[in-house]
Amino acid sequence: MHREDRMKGQTILVVDDDADIRQLVSIYIRNEGYEVVAVPDALQALQALEHATVDLVILDVMMPGMDGIQACMKIREAYQMPIIFLSAKSEDMDKIHGLMSGADDYVTKPFNPLELTARVKSQLRRYHMYQQPEEPSSVLEIGHLRVDEDTRQVQIHGRDVRLTPKEFDILALLARNKGQVFSVEKIYEMVWKEPFYKSDNTVMVHITNIREKTEENPKKPIYIKTVWGVGYKI
Structure with a gap:
Protein backbone atom coordinates (compact mmCIF):
# COMPACT_ATOMS: atom_id res chain seq x y z
CA MET A 1 0.00 0.00 0.00
CA HIS A 2 1.32 3.44 -0.93
CA ARG A 3 2.05 5.98 1.76
CA GLU A 4 -0.69 8.28 0.42
CA ASP A 5 -3.24 5.47 0.72
CA ARG A 6 -2.25 4.72 4.31
CA MET A 7 -2.50 8.34 5.36
CA LYS A 8 -5.70 9.14 3.54
CA GLY A 9 -8.29 10.19 6.07
CA GLN A 10 -5.89 10.35 9.02
CA THR A 11 -6.34 13.51 11.05
CA ILE A 12 -3.95 15.04 13.59
CA LEU A 13 -5.26 17.39 16.29
CA VAL A 14 -2.68 20.05 17.23
CA VAL A 15 -3.33 21.85 20.53
CA ASP A 16 -1.05 24.74 21.53
CA ASP A 17 -1.74 28.27 22.74
CA ASP A 18 1.25 29.57 20.72
CA ALA A 19 0.00 30.43 17.23
CA ASP A 20 3.50 30.19 15.70
CA ILE A 21 3.97 26.65 17.02
CA ARG A 22 0.51 25.62 15.81
CA GLN A 23 1.34 26.93 12.36
CA LEU A 24 4.81 25.34 12.27
CA VAL A 25 3.58 21.92 13.37
CA SER A 26 0.58 22.09 11.03
CA ILE A 27 2.79 22.85 8.01
CA TYR A 28 5.11 19.90 8.64
CA ILE A 29 2.23 17.52 9.42
CA ARG A 30 0.33 18.51 6.28
CA ASN A 31 3.49 18.10 4.20
CA GLU A 32 3.45 14.43 5.25
CA GLY A 33 -0.06 13.99 3.87
CA TYR A 34 -2.12 14.22 7.04
CA GLU A 35 -5.17 16.35 7.69
CA VAL A 36 -4.75 18.83 10.55
CA VAL A 37 -7.13 20.40 13.04
CA ALA A 38 -5.35 23.12 15.06
CA VAL A 39 -6.84 24.76 18.16
CA PRO A 40 -5.41 27.09 20.86
CA ASP A 41 -6.70 25.50 24.06
CA ALA A 42 -7.90 22.32 25.74
CA LEU A 43 -11.61 23.15 25.73
CA GLN A 44 -11.62 23.65 21.97
CA ALA A 45 -9.63 20.43 21.64
CA LEU A 46 -12.31 18.47 23.52
CA GLN A 47 -14.98 20.04 21.32
CA ALA A 48 -13.01 19.13 18.19
CA LEU A 49 -12.81 15.49 19.31
CA GLU A 50 -16.60 15.35 19.52
CA HIS A 51 -17.02 16.57 15.95
CA ALA A 52 -14.13 14.95 14.07
CA THR A 53 -12.47 11.54 13.91
CA VAL A 54 -8.95 12.20 15.19
CA ASP A 55 -6.16 9.63 14.82
CA LEU A 56 -3.52 11.35 16.99
CA VAL A 57 -3.28 14.37 19.30
CA ILE A 58 -0.25 16.66 19.67
CA LEU A 59 -0.86 18.39 22.99
CA ASP A 60 0.97 21.29 24.63
CA VAL A 61 1.42 20.86 28.39
CA MET A 62 1.60 24.51 29.51
CA MET A 63 -1.65 26.18 28.50
CA PRO A 64 -3.88 28.70 30.30
CA GLY A 65 -7.08 27.34 31.80
CA MET A 66 -7.10 23.57 31.52
CA ASP A 67 -3.49 22.47 31.04
CA GLY A 68 -2.29 19.60 28.89
CA ILE A 69 -2.07 17.11 31.75
CA GLN A 70 -5.70 17.72 32.71
CA ALA A 71 -6.75 17.64 29.05
CA CYS A 72 -4.93 14.36 28.48
CA MET A 73 -6.70 12.69 31.39
CA LYS A 74 -10.02 14.04 30.14
CA ILE A 75 -9.36 12.72 26.63
CA ARG A 76 -8.42 9.31 28.02
CA GLU A 77 -11.87 9.00 29.59
CA ALA A 78 -13.32 8.49 26.12
CA TYR A 79 -10.59 8.06 23.48
CA GLN A 80 -7.68 5.71 22.83
CA MET A 81 -5.75 7.44 20.03
CA PRO A 82 -2.04 8.25 20.59
CA ILE A 83 -1.23 11.49 22.42
CA ILE A 84 2.14 13.23 22.05
CA PHE A 85 2.98 15.94 24.58
CA LEU A 86 4.88 19.09 23.65
CA SER A 87 6.49 20.81 26.61
CA ALA A 88 9.21 23.26 27.58
CA LYS A 89 9.68 21.15 30.71
CA SER A 90 12.50 18.68 30.15
CA GLU A 91 13.04 17.21 33.63
CA ASP A 92 12.60 13.45 33.94
CA MET A 93 9.83 13.82 36.52
CA ASP A 94 7.89 16.11 34.18
CA LYS A 95 8.10 13.47 31.44
CA ILE A 96 7.08 10.71 33.84
CA HIS A 97 4.12 12.77 35.04
CA GLY A 98 3.08 13.39 31.45
CA LEU A 99 3.32 9.75 30.44
CA MET A 100 1.50 8.60 33.57
CA SER A 101 -1.40 10.92 32.73
CA GLY A 102 -2.03 8.88 29.58
CA ALA A 103 0.31 10.27 26.91
CA ASP A 104 2.23 7.95 24.58
CA ASP A 105 5.22 10.19 23.87
CA TYR A 106 6.83 13.38 25.15
CA VAL A 107 8.72 15.91 23.01
CA THR A 108 10.50 18.85 24.64
CA LYS A 109 10.63 22.38 23.25
CA PRO A 110 12.46 23.62 21.28
CA PHE A 111 11.95 20.62 19.01
CA ASN A 112 12.95 19.52 15.54
CA PRO A 113 9.77 19.43 13.42
CA LEU A 114 11.17 16.51 11.41
CA GLU A 115 11.67 14.51 14.61
CA LEU A 116 8.11 15.32 15.68
CA THR A 117 6.68 14.11 12.37
CA ALA A 118 8.76 10.95 12.66
CA ARG A 119 7.29 10.32 16.10
CA VAL A 120 3.79 10.94 14.75
CA LYS A 121 4.33 8.28 12.08
CA SER A 122 5.79 5.87 14.60
CA GLN A 123 2.90 6.27 17.03
CA LEU A 124 0.32 5.85 14.27
CA ARG A 125 2.02 2.70 12.94
CA ARG A 126 2.11 1.21 16.40
CA TYR A 127 -1.48 2.19 17.17
CA HIS A 128 -2.93 0.80 13.95
CA MET A 129 -0.83 -2.37 14.28
CA TYR A 130 -2.55 -3.14 17.58
CA GLN A 131 -5.93 -1.96 16.30
CA GLN A 132 -6.08 -4.56 13.53
CA PRO A 133 -9.64 -5.89 13.54
CA GLU A 134 -10.14 -9.26 15.18
CA GLU A 135 -13.25 -11.35 15.34
CA PRO A 136 -15.29 -9.55 17.97
CA SER A 137 -16.35 -11.69 20.89
CA SER A 138 -19.23 -9.49 21.98
Whole structure:
Protein backbone atom coordinates (compact mmCIF):
# COMPACT_ATOMS: atom_id res chain seq x y z
CA MET A 1 0.00 0.00 0.00
CA HIS A 2 1.32 3.44 -0.93
CA ARG A 3 2.05 5.98 1.76
CA GLU A 4 -0.69 8.28 0.42
CA ASP A 5 -3.24 5.47 0.72
CA ARG A 6 -2.25 4.72 4.31
CA MET A 7 -2.50 8.34 5.36
CA LYS A 8 -5.70 9.14 3.54
CA GLY A 9 -8.29 10.19 6.07
CA GLN A 10 -5.89 10.35 9.02
CA THR A 11 -6.34 13.51 11.05
CA ILE A 12 -3.95 15.04 13.59
CA LEU A 13 -5.26 17.39 16.29
CA VAL A 14 -2.68 20.05 17.23
CA VAL A 15 -3.33 21.85 20.53
CA ASP A 16 -1.05 24.74 21.53
CA ASP A 17 -1.74 28.27 22.74
CA ASP A 18 1.25 29.57 20.72
CA ALA A 19 0.00 30.43 17.23
CA ASP A 20 3.50 30.19 15.70
CA ILE A 21 3.97 26.65 17.02
CA ARG A 22 0.51 25.62 15.81
CA GLN A 23 1.34 26.93 12.36
CA LEU A 24 4.81 25.34 12.27
CA VAL A 25 3.58 21.92 13.37
CA SER A 26 0.58 22.09 11.03
CA ILE A 27 2.79 22.85 8.01
CA TYR A 28 5.11 19.90 8.64
CA ILE A 29 2.23 17.52 9.42
CA ARG A 30 0.33 18.51 6.28
CA ASN A 31 3.49 18.10 4.20
CA GLU A 32 3.45 14.43 5.25
CA GLY A 33 -0.06 13.99 3.87
CA TYR A 34 -2.12 14.22 7.04
CA GLU A 35 -5.17 16.35 7.69
CA VAL A 36 -4.75 18.83 10.55
CA VAL A 37 -7.13 20.40 13.04
CA ALA A 38 -5.35 23.12 15.06
CA VAL A 39 -6.84 24.76 18.16
CA PRO A 40 -5.41 27.09 20.86
CA ASP A 41 -6.70 25.50 24.06
CA ALA A 42 -7.90 22.32 25.74
CA LEU A 43 -11.61 23.15 25.73
CA GLN A 44 -11.62 23.65 21.97
CA ALA A 45 -9.63 20.43 21.64
CA LEU A 46 -12.31 18.47 23.52
CA GLN A 47 -14.98 20.04 21.32
CA ALA A 48 -13.01 19.13 18.19
CA LEU A 49 -12.81 15.49 19.31
CA GLU A 50 -16.60 15.35 19.52
CA HIS A 51 -17.02 16.57 15.95
CA ALA A 52 -14.13 14.95 14.07
CA THR A 53 -12.47 11.54 13.91
CA VAL A 54 -8.95 12.20 15.19
CA ASP A 55 -6.16 9.63 14.82
CA LEU A 56 -3.52 11.35 16.99
CA VAL A 57 -3.28 14.37 19.30
CA ILE A 58 -0.25 16.66 19.67
CA LEU A 59 -0.86 18.39 22.99
CA ASP A 60 0.97 21.29 24.63
CA VAL A 61 1.42 20.86 28.39
CA MET A 62 1.60 24.51 29.51
CA MET A 63 -1.65 26.18 28.50
CA PRO A 64 -3.88 28.70 30.30
CA GLY A 65 -7.08 27.34 31.80
CA MET A 66 -7.10 23.57 31.52
CA ASP A 67 -3.49 22.47 31.04
CA GLY A 68 -2.29 19.60 28.89
CA ILE A 69 -2.07 17.11 31.75
CA GLN A 70 -5.70 17.72 32.71
CA ALA A 71 -6.75 17.64 29.05
CA CYS A 72 -4.93 14.36 28.48
CA MET A 73 -6.70 12.69 31.39
CA LYS A 74 -10.02 14.04 30.14
CA ILE A 75 -9.36 12.72 26.63
CA ARG A 76 -8.42 9.31 28.02
CA GLU A 77 -11.87 9.00 29.59
CA ALA A 78 -13.32 8.49 26.12
CA TYR A 79 -10.59 8.06 23.48
CA GLN A 80 -7.68 5.71 22.83
CA MET A 81 -5.75 7.44 20.03
CA PRO A 82 -2.04 8.25 20.59
CA ILE A 83 -1.23 11.49 22.42
CA ILE A 84 2.14 13.23 22.05
CA PHE A 85 2.98 15.94 24.58
CA LEU A 86 4.88 19.09 23.65
CA SER A 87 6.49 20.81 26.61
CA ALA A 88 9.21 23.26 27.58
CA LYS A 89 9.68 21.15 30.71
CA SER A 90 12.50 18.68 30.15
CA GLU A 91 13.04 17.21 33.63
CA ASP A 92 12.60 13.45 33.94
CA MET A 93 9.83 13.82 36.52
CA ASP A 94 7.89 16.11 34.18
CA LYS A 95 8.10 13.47 31.44
CA ILE A 96 7.08 10.71 33.84
CA HIS A 97 4.12 12.77 35.04
CA GLY A 98 3.08 13.39 31.45
CA LEU A 99 3.32 9.75 30.44
CA MET A 100 1.50 8.60 33.57
CA SER A 101 -1.40 10.92 32.73
CA GLY A 102 -2.03 8.88 29.58
CA ALA A 103 0.31 10.27 26.91
CA ASP A 104 2.23 7.95 24.58
CA ASP A 105 5.22 10.19 23.87
CA TYR A 106 6.83 13.38 25.15
CA VAL A 107 8.72 15.91 23.01
CA THR A 108 10.50 18.85 24.64
CA LYS A 109 10.63 22.38 23.25
CA PRO A 110 12.46 23.62 21.28
CA PHE A 111 11.95 20.62 19.01
CA ASN A 112 12.95 19.52 15.54
CA PRO A 113 9.77 19.43 13.42
CA LEU A 114 11.17 16.51 11.41
CA GLU A 115 11.67 14.51 14.61
CA LEU A 116 8.11 15.32 15.68
CA THR A 117 6.68 14.11 12.37
CA ALA A 118 8.76 10.95 12.66
CA ARG A 119 7.29 10.32 16.10
CA VAL A 120 3.79 10.94 14.75
CA LYS A 121 4.33 8.28 12.08
CA SER A 122 5.79 5.87 14.60
CA GLN A 123 2.90 6.27 17.03
CA LEU A 124 0.32 5.85 14.27
CA ARG A 125 2.02 2.70 12.94
CA ARG A 126 2.11 1.21 16.40
CA TYR A 127 -1.48 2.19 17.17
CA HIS A 128 -2.93 0.80 13.95
CA MET A 129 -0.83 -2.37 14.28
CA TYR A 130 -2.55 -3.14 17.58
CA GLN A 131 -5.93 -1.96 16.30
CA GLN A 132 -6.08 -4.56 13.53
CA PRO A 133 -9.64 -5.89 13.54
CA GLU A 134 -10.14 -9.26 15.18
CA GLU A 135 -13.25 -11.35 15.34
CA PRO A 136 -15.29 -9.55 17.97
CA SER A 137 -16.35 -11.69 20.89
CA SER A 138 -19.23 -9.49 21.98
CA VAL A 139 -20.90 -7.40 19.28
CA LEU A 140 -24.49 -6.34 19.78
CA GLU A 141 -26.48 -5.43 16.67
CA ILE A 142 -29.98 -3.96 16.71
CA GLY A 143 -31.08 -2.79 13.28
CA HIS A 144 -28.45 -0.37 12.03
CA LEU A 145 -27.02 0.08 15.53
CA ARG A 146 -23.80 -1.80 16.28
CA VAL A 147 -22.32 -1.89 19.80
CA ASP A 148 -18.93 -3.57 20.28
CA GLU A 149 -18.38 -4.19 23.98
CA ASP A 150 -14.75 -5.28 23.50
CA THR A 151 -13.59 -2.12 21.74
CA ARG A 152 -16.33 0.08 23.26
CA GLN A 153 -17.16 1.36 19.79
CA VAL A 154 -20.61 2.28 18.53
CA GLN A 155 -21.71 2.63 14.93
CA ILE A 156 -24.98 3.70 13.37
CA HIS A 157 -25.44 3.00 9.65
CA GLY A 158 -21.70 2.22 9.58
CA ARG A 159 -20.82 5.66 10.97
CA ASP A 160 -18.76 5.88 14.16
CA VAL A 161 -20.58 7.44 17.10
CA ARG A 162 -18.59 9.09 19.90
CA LEU A 163 -20.13 8.29 23.27
CA THR A 164 -18.81 9.16 26.70
CA PRO A 165 -17.95 6.15 28.89
CA LYS A 166 -21.20 6.42 30.87
CA GLU A 167 -23.28 6.88 27.71
CA PHE A 168 -21.69 3.73 26.29
CA ASP A 169 -22.34 1.76 29.48
CA ILE A 170 -26.03 2.71 29.44
CA LEU A 171 -26.41 1.83 25.76
CA ALA A 172 -24.57 -1.47 26.18
CA LEU A 173 -26.70 -2.39 29.21
CA LEU A 174 -29.93 -1.84 27.29
CA ALA A 175 -28.63 -3.50 24.10
CA ARG A 176 -27.42 -6.55 26.06
CA ASN A 177 -30.90 -6.95 27.49
CA LYS A 178 -33.01 -6.18 24.42
CA GLY A 179 -36.70 -5.94 25.28
CA GLN A 180 -36.14 -5.70 29.02
CA VAL A 181 -37.34 -2.52 30.72
CA PHE A 182 -34.92 -0.88 33.15
CA SER A 183 -36.03 1.73 35.65
CA VAL A 184 -34.01 4.93 36.00
CA GLU A 185 -32.97 3.76 39.46
CA LYS A 186 -31.76 0.38 38.14
CA ILE A 187 -29.79 1.96 35.27
CA TYR A 188 -28.12 4.40 37.65
CA GLU A 189 -27.15 1.74 40.19
CA MET A 190 -25.83 -0.67 37.52
CA VAL A 191 -23.83 1.94 35.58
CA TRP A 192 -22.65 4.30 38.33
CA LYS A 193 -22.47 1.51 40.93
CA GLU A 194 -23.75 3.73 43.72
CA PRO A 195 -27.12 4.41 45.37
CA PHE A 196 -29.67 6.36 43.33
CA TYR A 197 -31.10 9.64 44.60
CA LYS A 198 -34.73 10.19 43.70
CA SER A 199 -34.26 13.79 42.51
CA ASP A 200 -31.29 12.91 40.29
CA ASN A 201 -31.98 13.37 36.53
CA THR A 202 -28.52 12.17 35.46
CA VAL A 203 -29.84 9.09 33.64
CA MET A 204 -32.43 11.09 31.71
CA VAL A 205 -29.75 13.57 30.57
CA HIS A 206 -27.49 10.73 29.40
CA ILE A 207 -30.37 9.02 27.55
CA THR A 208 -31.12 12.32 25.81
CA ASN A 209 -27.46 12.63 24.77
CA ILE A 210 -27.38 9.06 23.43
CA ARG A 211 -30.50 9.72 21.37
CA GLU A 212 -29.02 12.94 19.97
CA LYS A 213 -26.01 10.96 18.77
CA THR A 214 -27.71 7.81 17.48
CA GLU A 215 -31.20 8.72 16.32
CA GLU A 216 -32.18 10.39 13.05
CA ASN A 217 -35.04 12.03 14.95
CA PRO A 218 -34.26 12.07 18.70
CA LYS A 219 -37.82 13.12 19.48
CA LYS A 220 -39.10 9.92 17.85
CA PRO A 221 -36.45 7.35 18.86
CA ILE A 222 -36.38 3.92 17.29
CA TYR A 223 -33.72 2.43 19.56
CA ILE A 224 -34.01 3.54 23.18
CA LYS A 225 -37.73 3.57 23.93
CA THR A 226 -39.37 5.24 26.91
CA VAL A 227 -41.82 3.04 28.80
CA TRP A 228 -43.83 5.71 30.57
CA GLY A 229 -43.93 5.34 34.32
CA VAL A 230 -41.48 2.44 34.22
CA GLY A 231 -38.18 3.26 32.51
CA TYR A 232 -36.29 2.57 29.28
CA LYS A 233 -35.66 -0.34 26.95
CA ILE A 234 -34.25 -1.21 23.53
